[in-house]
Amino acid sequence: MLALVLPIMLMQVGIAPTSSPVTAVPPELQDRPPRDTVRNAAMPDRPASRAAIDLCLDTARTDPAKARSYAEEWVSRTGGLQRAAGRHCLGVAAGHQGDWAAAAAAFLAARDEAGDEAGFKARMGALAGSALLAGGRPAEALAALDAARSAAAGDADLSGAIALDRASALVALGRPDAAVAALDEARRLIPADAHAWLLSATLARRLGDLATAQQQIERAAAIDPRDPAIGLEAGVIAALGGRDDAARQSFASVVAAAPDSPQAAAARTYLAQIGG
Structure with a gap:
């Protein structure tokens, strides 16, 4: 999951007043803590490029406007997997600015430009799902997450993070039984x-x-x-x-x-x- 707090407001109703004098509860599946599961997703086999994306991602956390400008220039002058890596940073920077629509678009474009880098594609799809959830678009988020789930088979950490976001989307879509199943999957994949x-x-x-x-x-x-x-x-x-x-x-x-x-x-x- 993208290392950002995602304000997903789901099922915000109070505790049943006949059960307890407590009348308000923290909303579930919301404001999840930062997760670094996909932080170093870009360019895994290219050390120089990985160093560049790491620098851009670090800047995105401290100065997202600067990182966004740098990533936009990066995207404009590159192609293929290099451009996909630039879109990855662009999405993270946009997310840190609260521009979830731009973040989702950048991650989806990175996924689609990643060629045969299956792991990177899965991670970009997962990031897109998180951004779509944050932007209040759970149906689109679930579609992106379902595609990422298939591509992430064999990666327990990423698959577990995807399962958590799928649960959020399913709750938002009024499908609590399916959300329970998604959380069962998450606990199996990431039991710690x-x-x-x-x-x-x-x-x-x-x-x-x-x-x-x-x-x-x-x-x-x-x-x-x-x-x-x-x-x-x-x-x-x-x-x-x-x-x-x-x-x-x-x-x-x-x-x-x-x-x-x-x-x-x-x-x-x-x-x-x-x-x-």
Whole structure:
């Protein structure tokens, strides 16, 4: 997944008020943390070109306007896989500027210009899917991700990242059962990825399966015990299950571990709601 935060707003409804005094929840499958799965996708067998794309990508994170200008010039004077590499950087720079339409277009063009570089094509398709999701175009995102999924066979990390984005697209399209299957695939492919377990727990909780949600959030916490998003979700699941003491403990741990985070702000609200 592109190392950007993707603001995908999905299924934002509150916890059932009859189950808990907690009345708001963090949206699932949203604002995922940066992932570097595809960062070095371009020019894998050409060290000089890889150094150039790495420099451009690094600049895109610190000065996206400069990187975008450089990448546009790169694209204008090259062809084939070299131009595809320039489009890769162009897409990352546009994404860091919040121009998701331009980012998606650049990644799709990079994919289509990549010739027989199957791994690169798969990664560009995955990036395009992420950008399309961020731009609120889940149907197009799912099409790009499905194509990338086929091309990424054998690459567990990339396939797992694609599965997570497919789950987001499927939730946005009102297909929660298919999203559950996509998350099952993600956990199988990247079992040490705490976020895959977090998203699975959140969706299970949304679907009313608190037992499964509890098992999955415990697995997420075992992998990354200090992630405030995991602690917050653990508290929500506990509150819905009527385990207010456990909920308070989880929410308090979020405040202690990341006091200035959005999750801590939510945890303080939840603590006030459940009391004690």
